[in-house]
Amino acid sequence: MTAFSTVEDLRAACRALPDGDTDAARAATARQAVLTKPPGSLGRLEDAAVLLAGWQRRALPELDRVHVLVFAGAHGVTARGVSAFPAEVTAQMVANFAAGGAAINQLARQAGATLTVTPLDIDHPTEDFTQAPAMDETAFLAAVRAGHDAVPADADLVALGEMGIGNTTAAAAVAAGLFGGQGADWAGRGTGVDDAGLARKAEAVDMALARHADVLADPLAVLRCLGGRELAAMFGAALAARQRRIPVLLDGFVCGAAVAPLARLNGAGLAHAIAGHVSAEPGHRKLLAALGLAPLLDLGMRLGEASGACLAINVLRGALACHNGMATFAEAGVSEG
Numbered sequence: 220m221t222a223f224s225t226v227e228d229l230r231a232a233c234r235a236l237p238d239g240d241t242d243a244a245r246a247a248t249a250r251q252a253v254l255t256k257p258p259g260s261l262g263r264l265e266d267a268a269v270l271l272a273g274w275q276r277r278a279l280p281e282l283d284r285v286h287v288l289v290f291a292g293a294h295g296v297t298a299r300g301v302s303a304f305p306a307e308v309t310a311q312m313v314a315n316f317a318a319g320g321a322a323i324n325q326l327a328r329q330a331g332a333t334l335t336v337t338p339l340d341i342d343h344p345t346e347d348f349t350q351a352p353a354m355d356e357t358a359f360l361a362a363v364r365a366g367h368d369a370v371p372a373d374a375d376l377v378a379l380g381e382m383g384i385g386n387t388t389a390a391a392a393v394a395a396g397l398f399g400g401q402g403a404d405w406a407g408r409g410t411g412v413d414d415a416g417l418a419r420k421a422e423a424v425d426m427a428l429a430r431h432a433d434v435l436a437d438p439l440a441v442l443r444c445l446g447g448r449e450l451a452a453m454f455g456a457a458l459a460a461r462q463r464r465i466p467v468l469l470d471g472f473v474c475g476a477a478v479a480p481l482a483r484l485n486g487a488g489l490a491h492a493i494a495g496h497v498s499a500e501p502g503h504r505k506l507l508a509a510l511g512l513a514p515l516l517d518l519g520m521r522l523g524e525a526s527g528a529c530l531a532i533n534v535l536r537g538a539l540a541c542h543n544g545m546a547t548f549a550e551a552g553v554s555e556g
């Protein structure tokens with residue numbers, strides 16, 4: 220596993236990513252062509268099975284060891300009135316995760332996945348990024364490393380998610396920093412802010428873009444200066460998964476913004492990622508389009524916590540039930556077209 224003790228090490232690691240196994244992907248594609256169905260009739264389930272085969276490096280992939288990794292962080296920008304909820308909800312929800320009372324507890328159990336929640340220094344909010352970098356390099360690397368270390372080496376799939384009051388503002392700032400546009404193009408209502416709250420979010424993003432204008436060409440600096448610890452951790456987890464060739468399921472807008480720097484640093488950086496869903500946060504659809512990712516689900520969800528990704532695990536289980544379990548035309552004695 221590539222270690223990184225500096226931002227430049229991290230950048231080098233992001234540029235030197237391994238590929239999946241094209242032979243396994245080719246074998247999976249060939250199998251899809253001879254299963255007892257019209258070619259292509261399982262739509263994106265077929266693509267998903269082939270992607271899992273390529274990254275798991277076996278023609279018949281498995282989902283025995285599925286891990287949901289949720290990272291929590293606290294945001295200085297909450298002081299600007301950018302969330303409908305108070306900042307203390309982050310720590311309260313971390314306790315709720317531990318007690319089993321959150322949506323993700325129910326969804327992870329239902330999806331047959333192991334849930335791990337990693338709080339990241341939640342008693343110490345990041346800096347208000349309208350005024351200063353959210354994190355210095357030490358704090359940023361520590362958060363990236365925490366995410367990197369959270370990925371189990373033997374996972375068949377990891378789903379990523381977050382908890383952090385204020386983080387849809389951070390995600391909007393990161394998205395704007397990476398892909399251009401202004402606050403109003405990327406800010407949404409998050410937990411449900413009113414029109415004045417939405418205007419404050421857009422203004423905070425615009426202030427952040429102006430404050431950090433000199434680093435916007437550097438995707439890692441964008442994540443460090445405009446992001447937050449849980450975003451940096453999701454980035455580190457997506458990187459670790461790729462280094463181990465483990466496929467990744469992405470959650471909503473915040474998760475997508477967190478991993479987007481990998482695609483900016485390496486054109487194929489998110490080739491191992493599947494968008495679990497598109498959230499109701501309007502920036503998410505735009506972000507997925509910019510990343511060239513098509514979401515599996517579109518359920519109007521806007522929760523975060525890896526909830527959309529977790530539901531999509533069930534879709535992948537369906538994809539593999541067909542891919543691994545169906546008879547071929549020859550086996551079933553069914554005539555081909």
Ligand SMILES: Cc1cc2ncn([C@H]3O[C@H](COP(=O)(O)O)[C@@H](O)[C@H]3O)c2cc1C
Nearest residue numbers: 302304381382383384385386387409410523
């Ligand atoms: C009780 C509660 C549980 C949550 N679980 C996820 N989020 C979601 O909402 C937050 C982002 O929205 P904003 O940027 O508007 O603060 C994040 O914590 C995200 O995970 C929650 C929010 C609340 C209030």
Ligand SMILES: O=C(O)c1cccnc1
Nearest residue numbers: 471472473498521522523
């Ligand atoms: O799409 C998301 O990630 C999201 C949307 C609203 C609140 N929290 C997260």
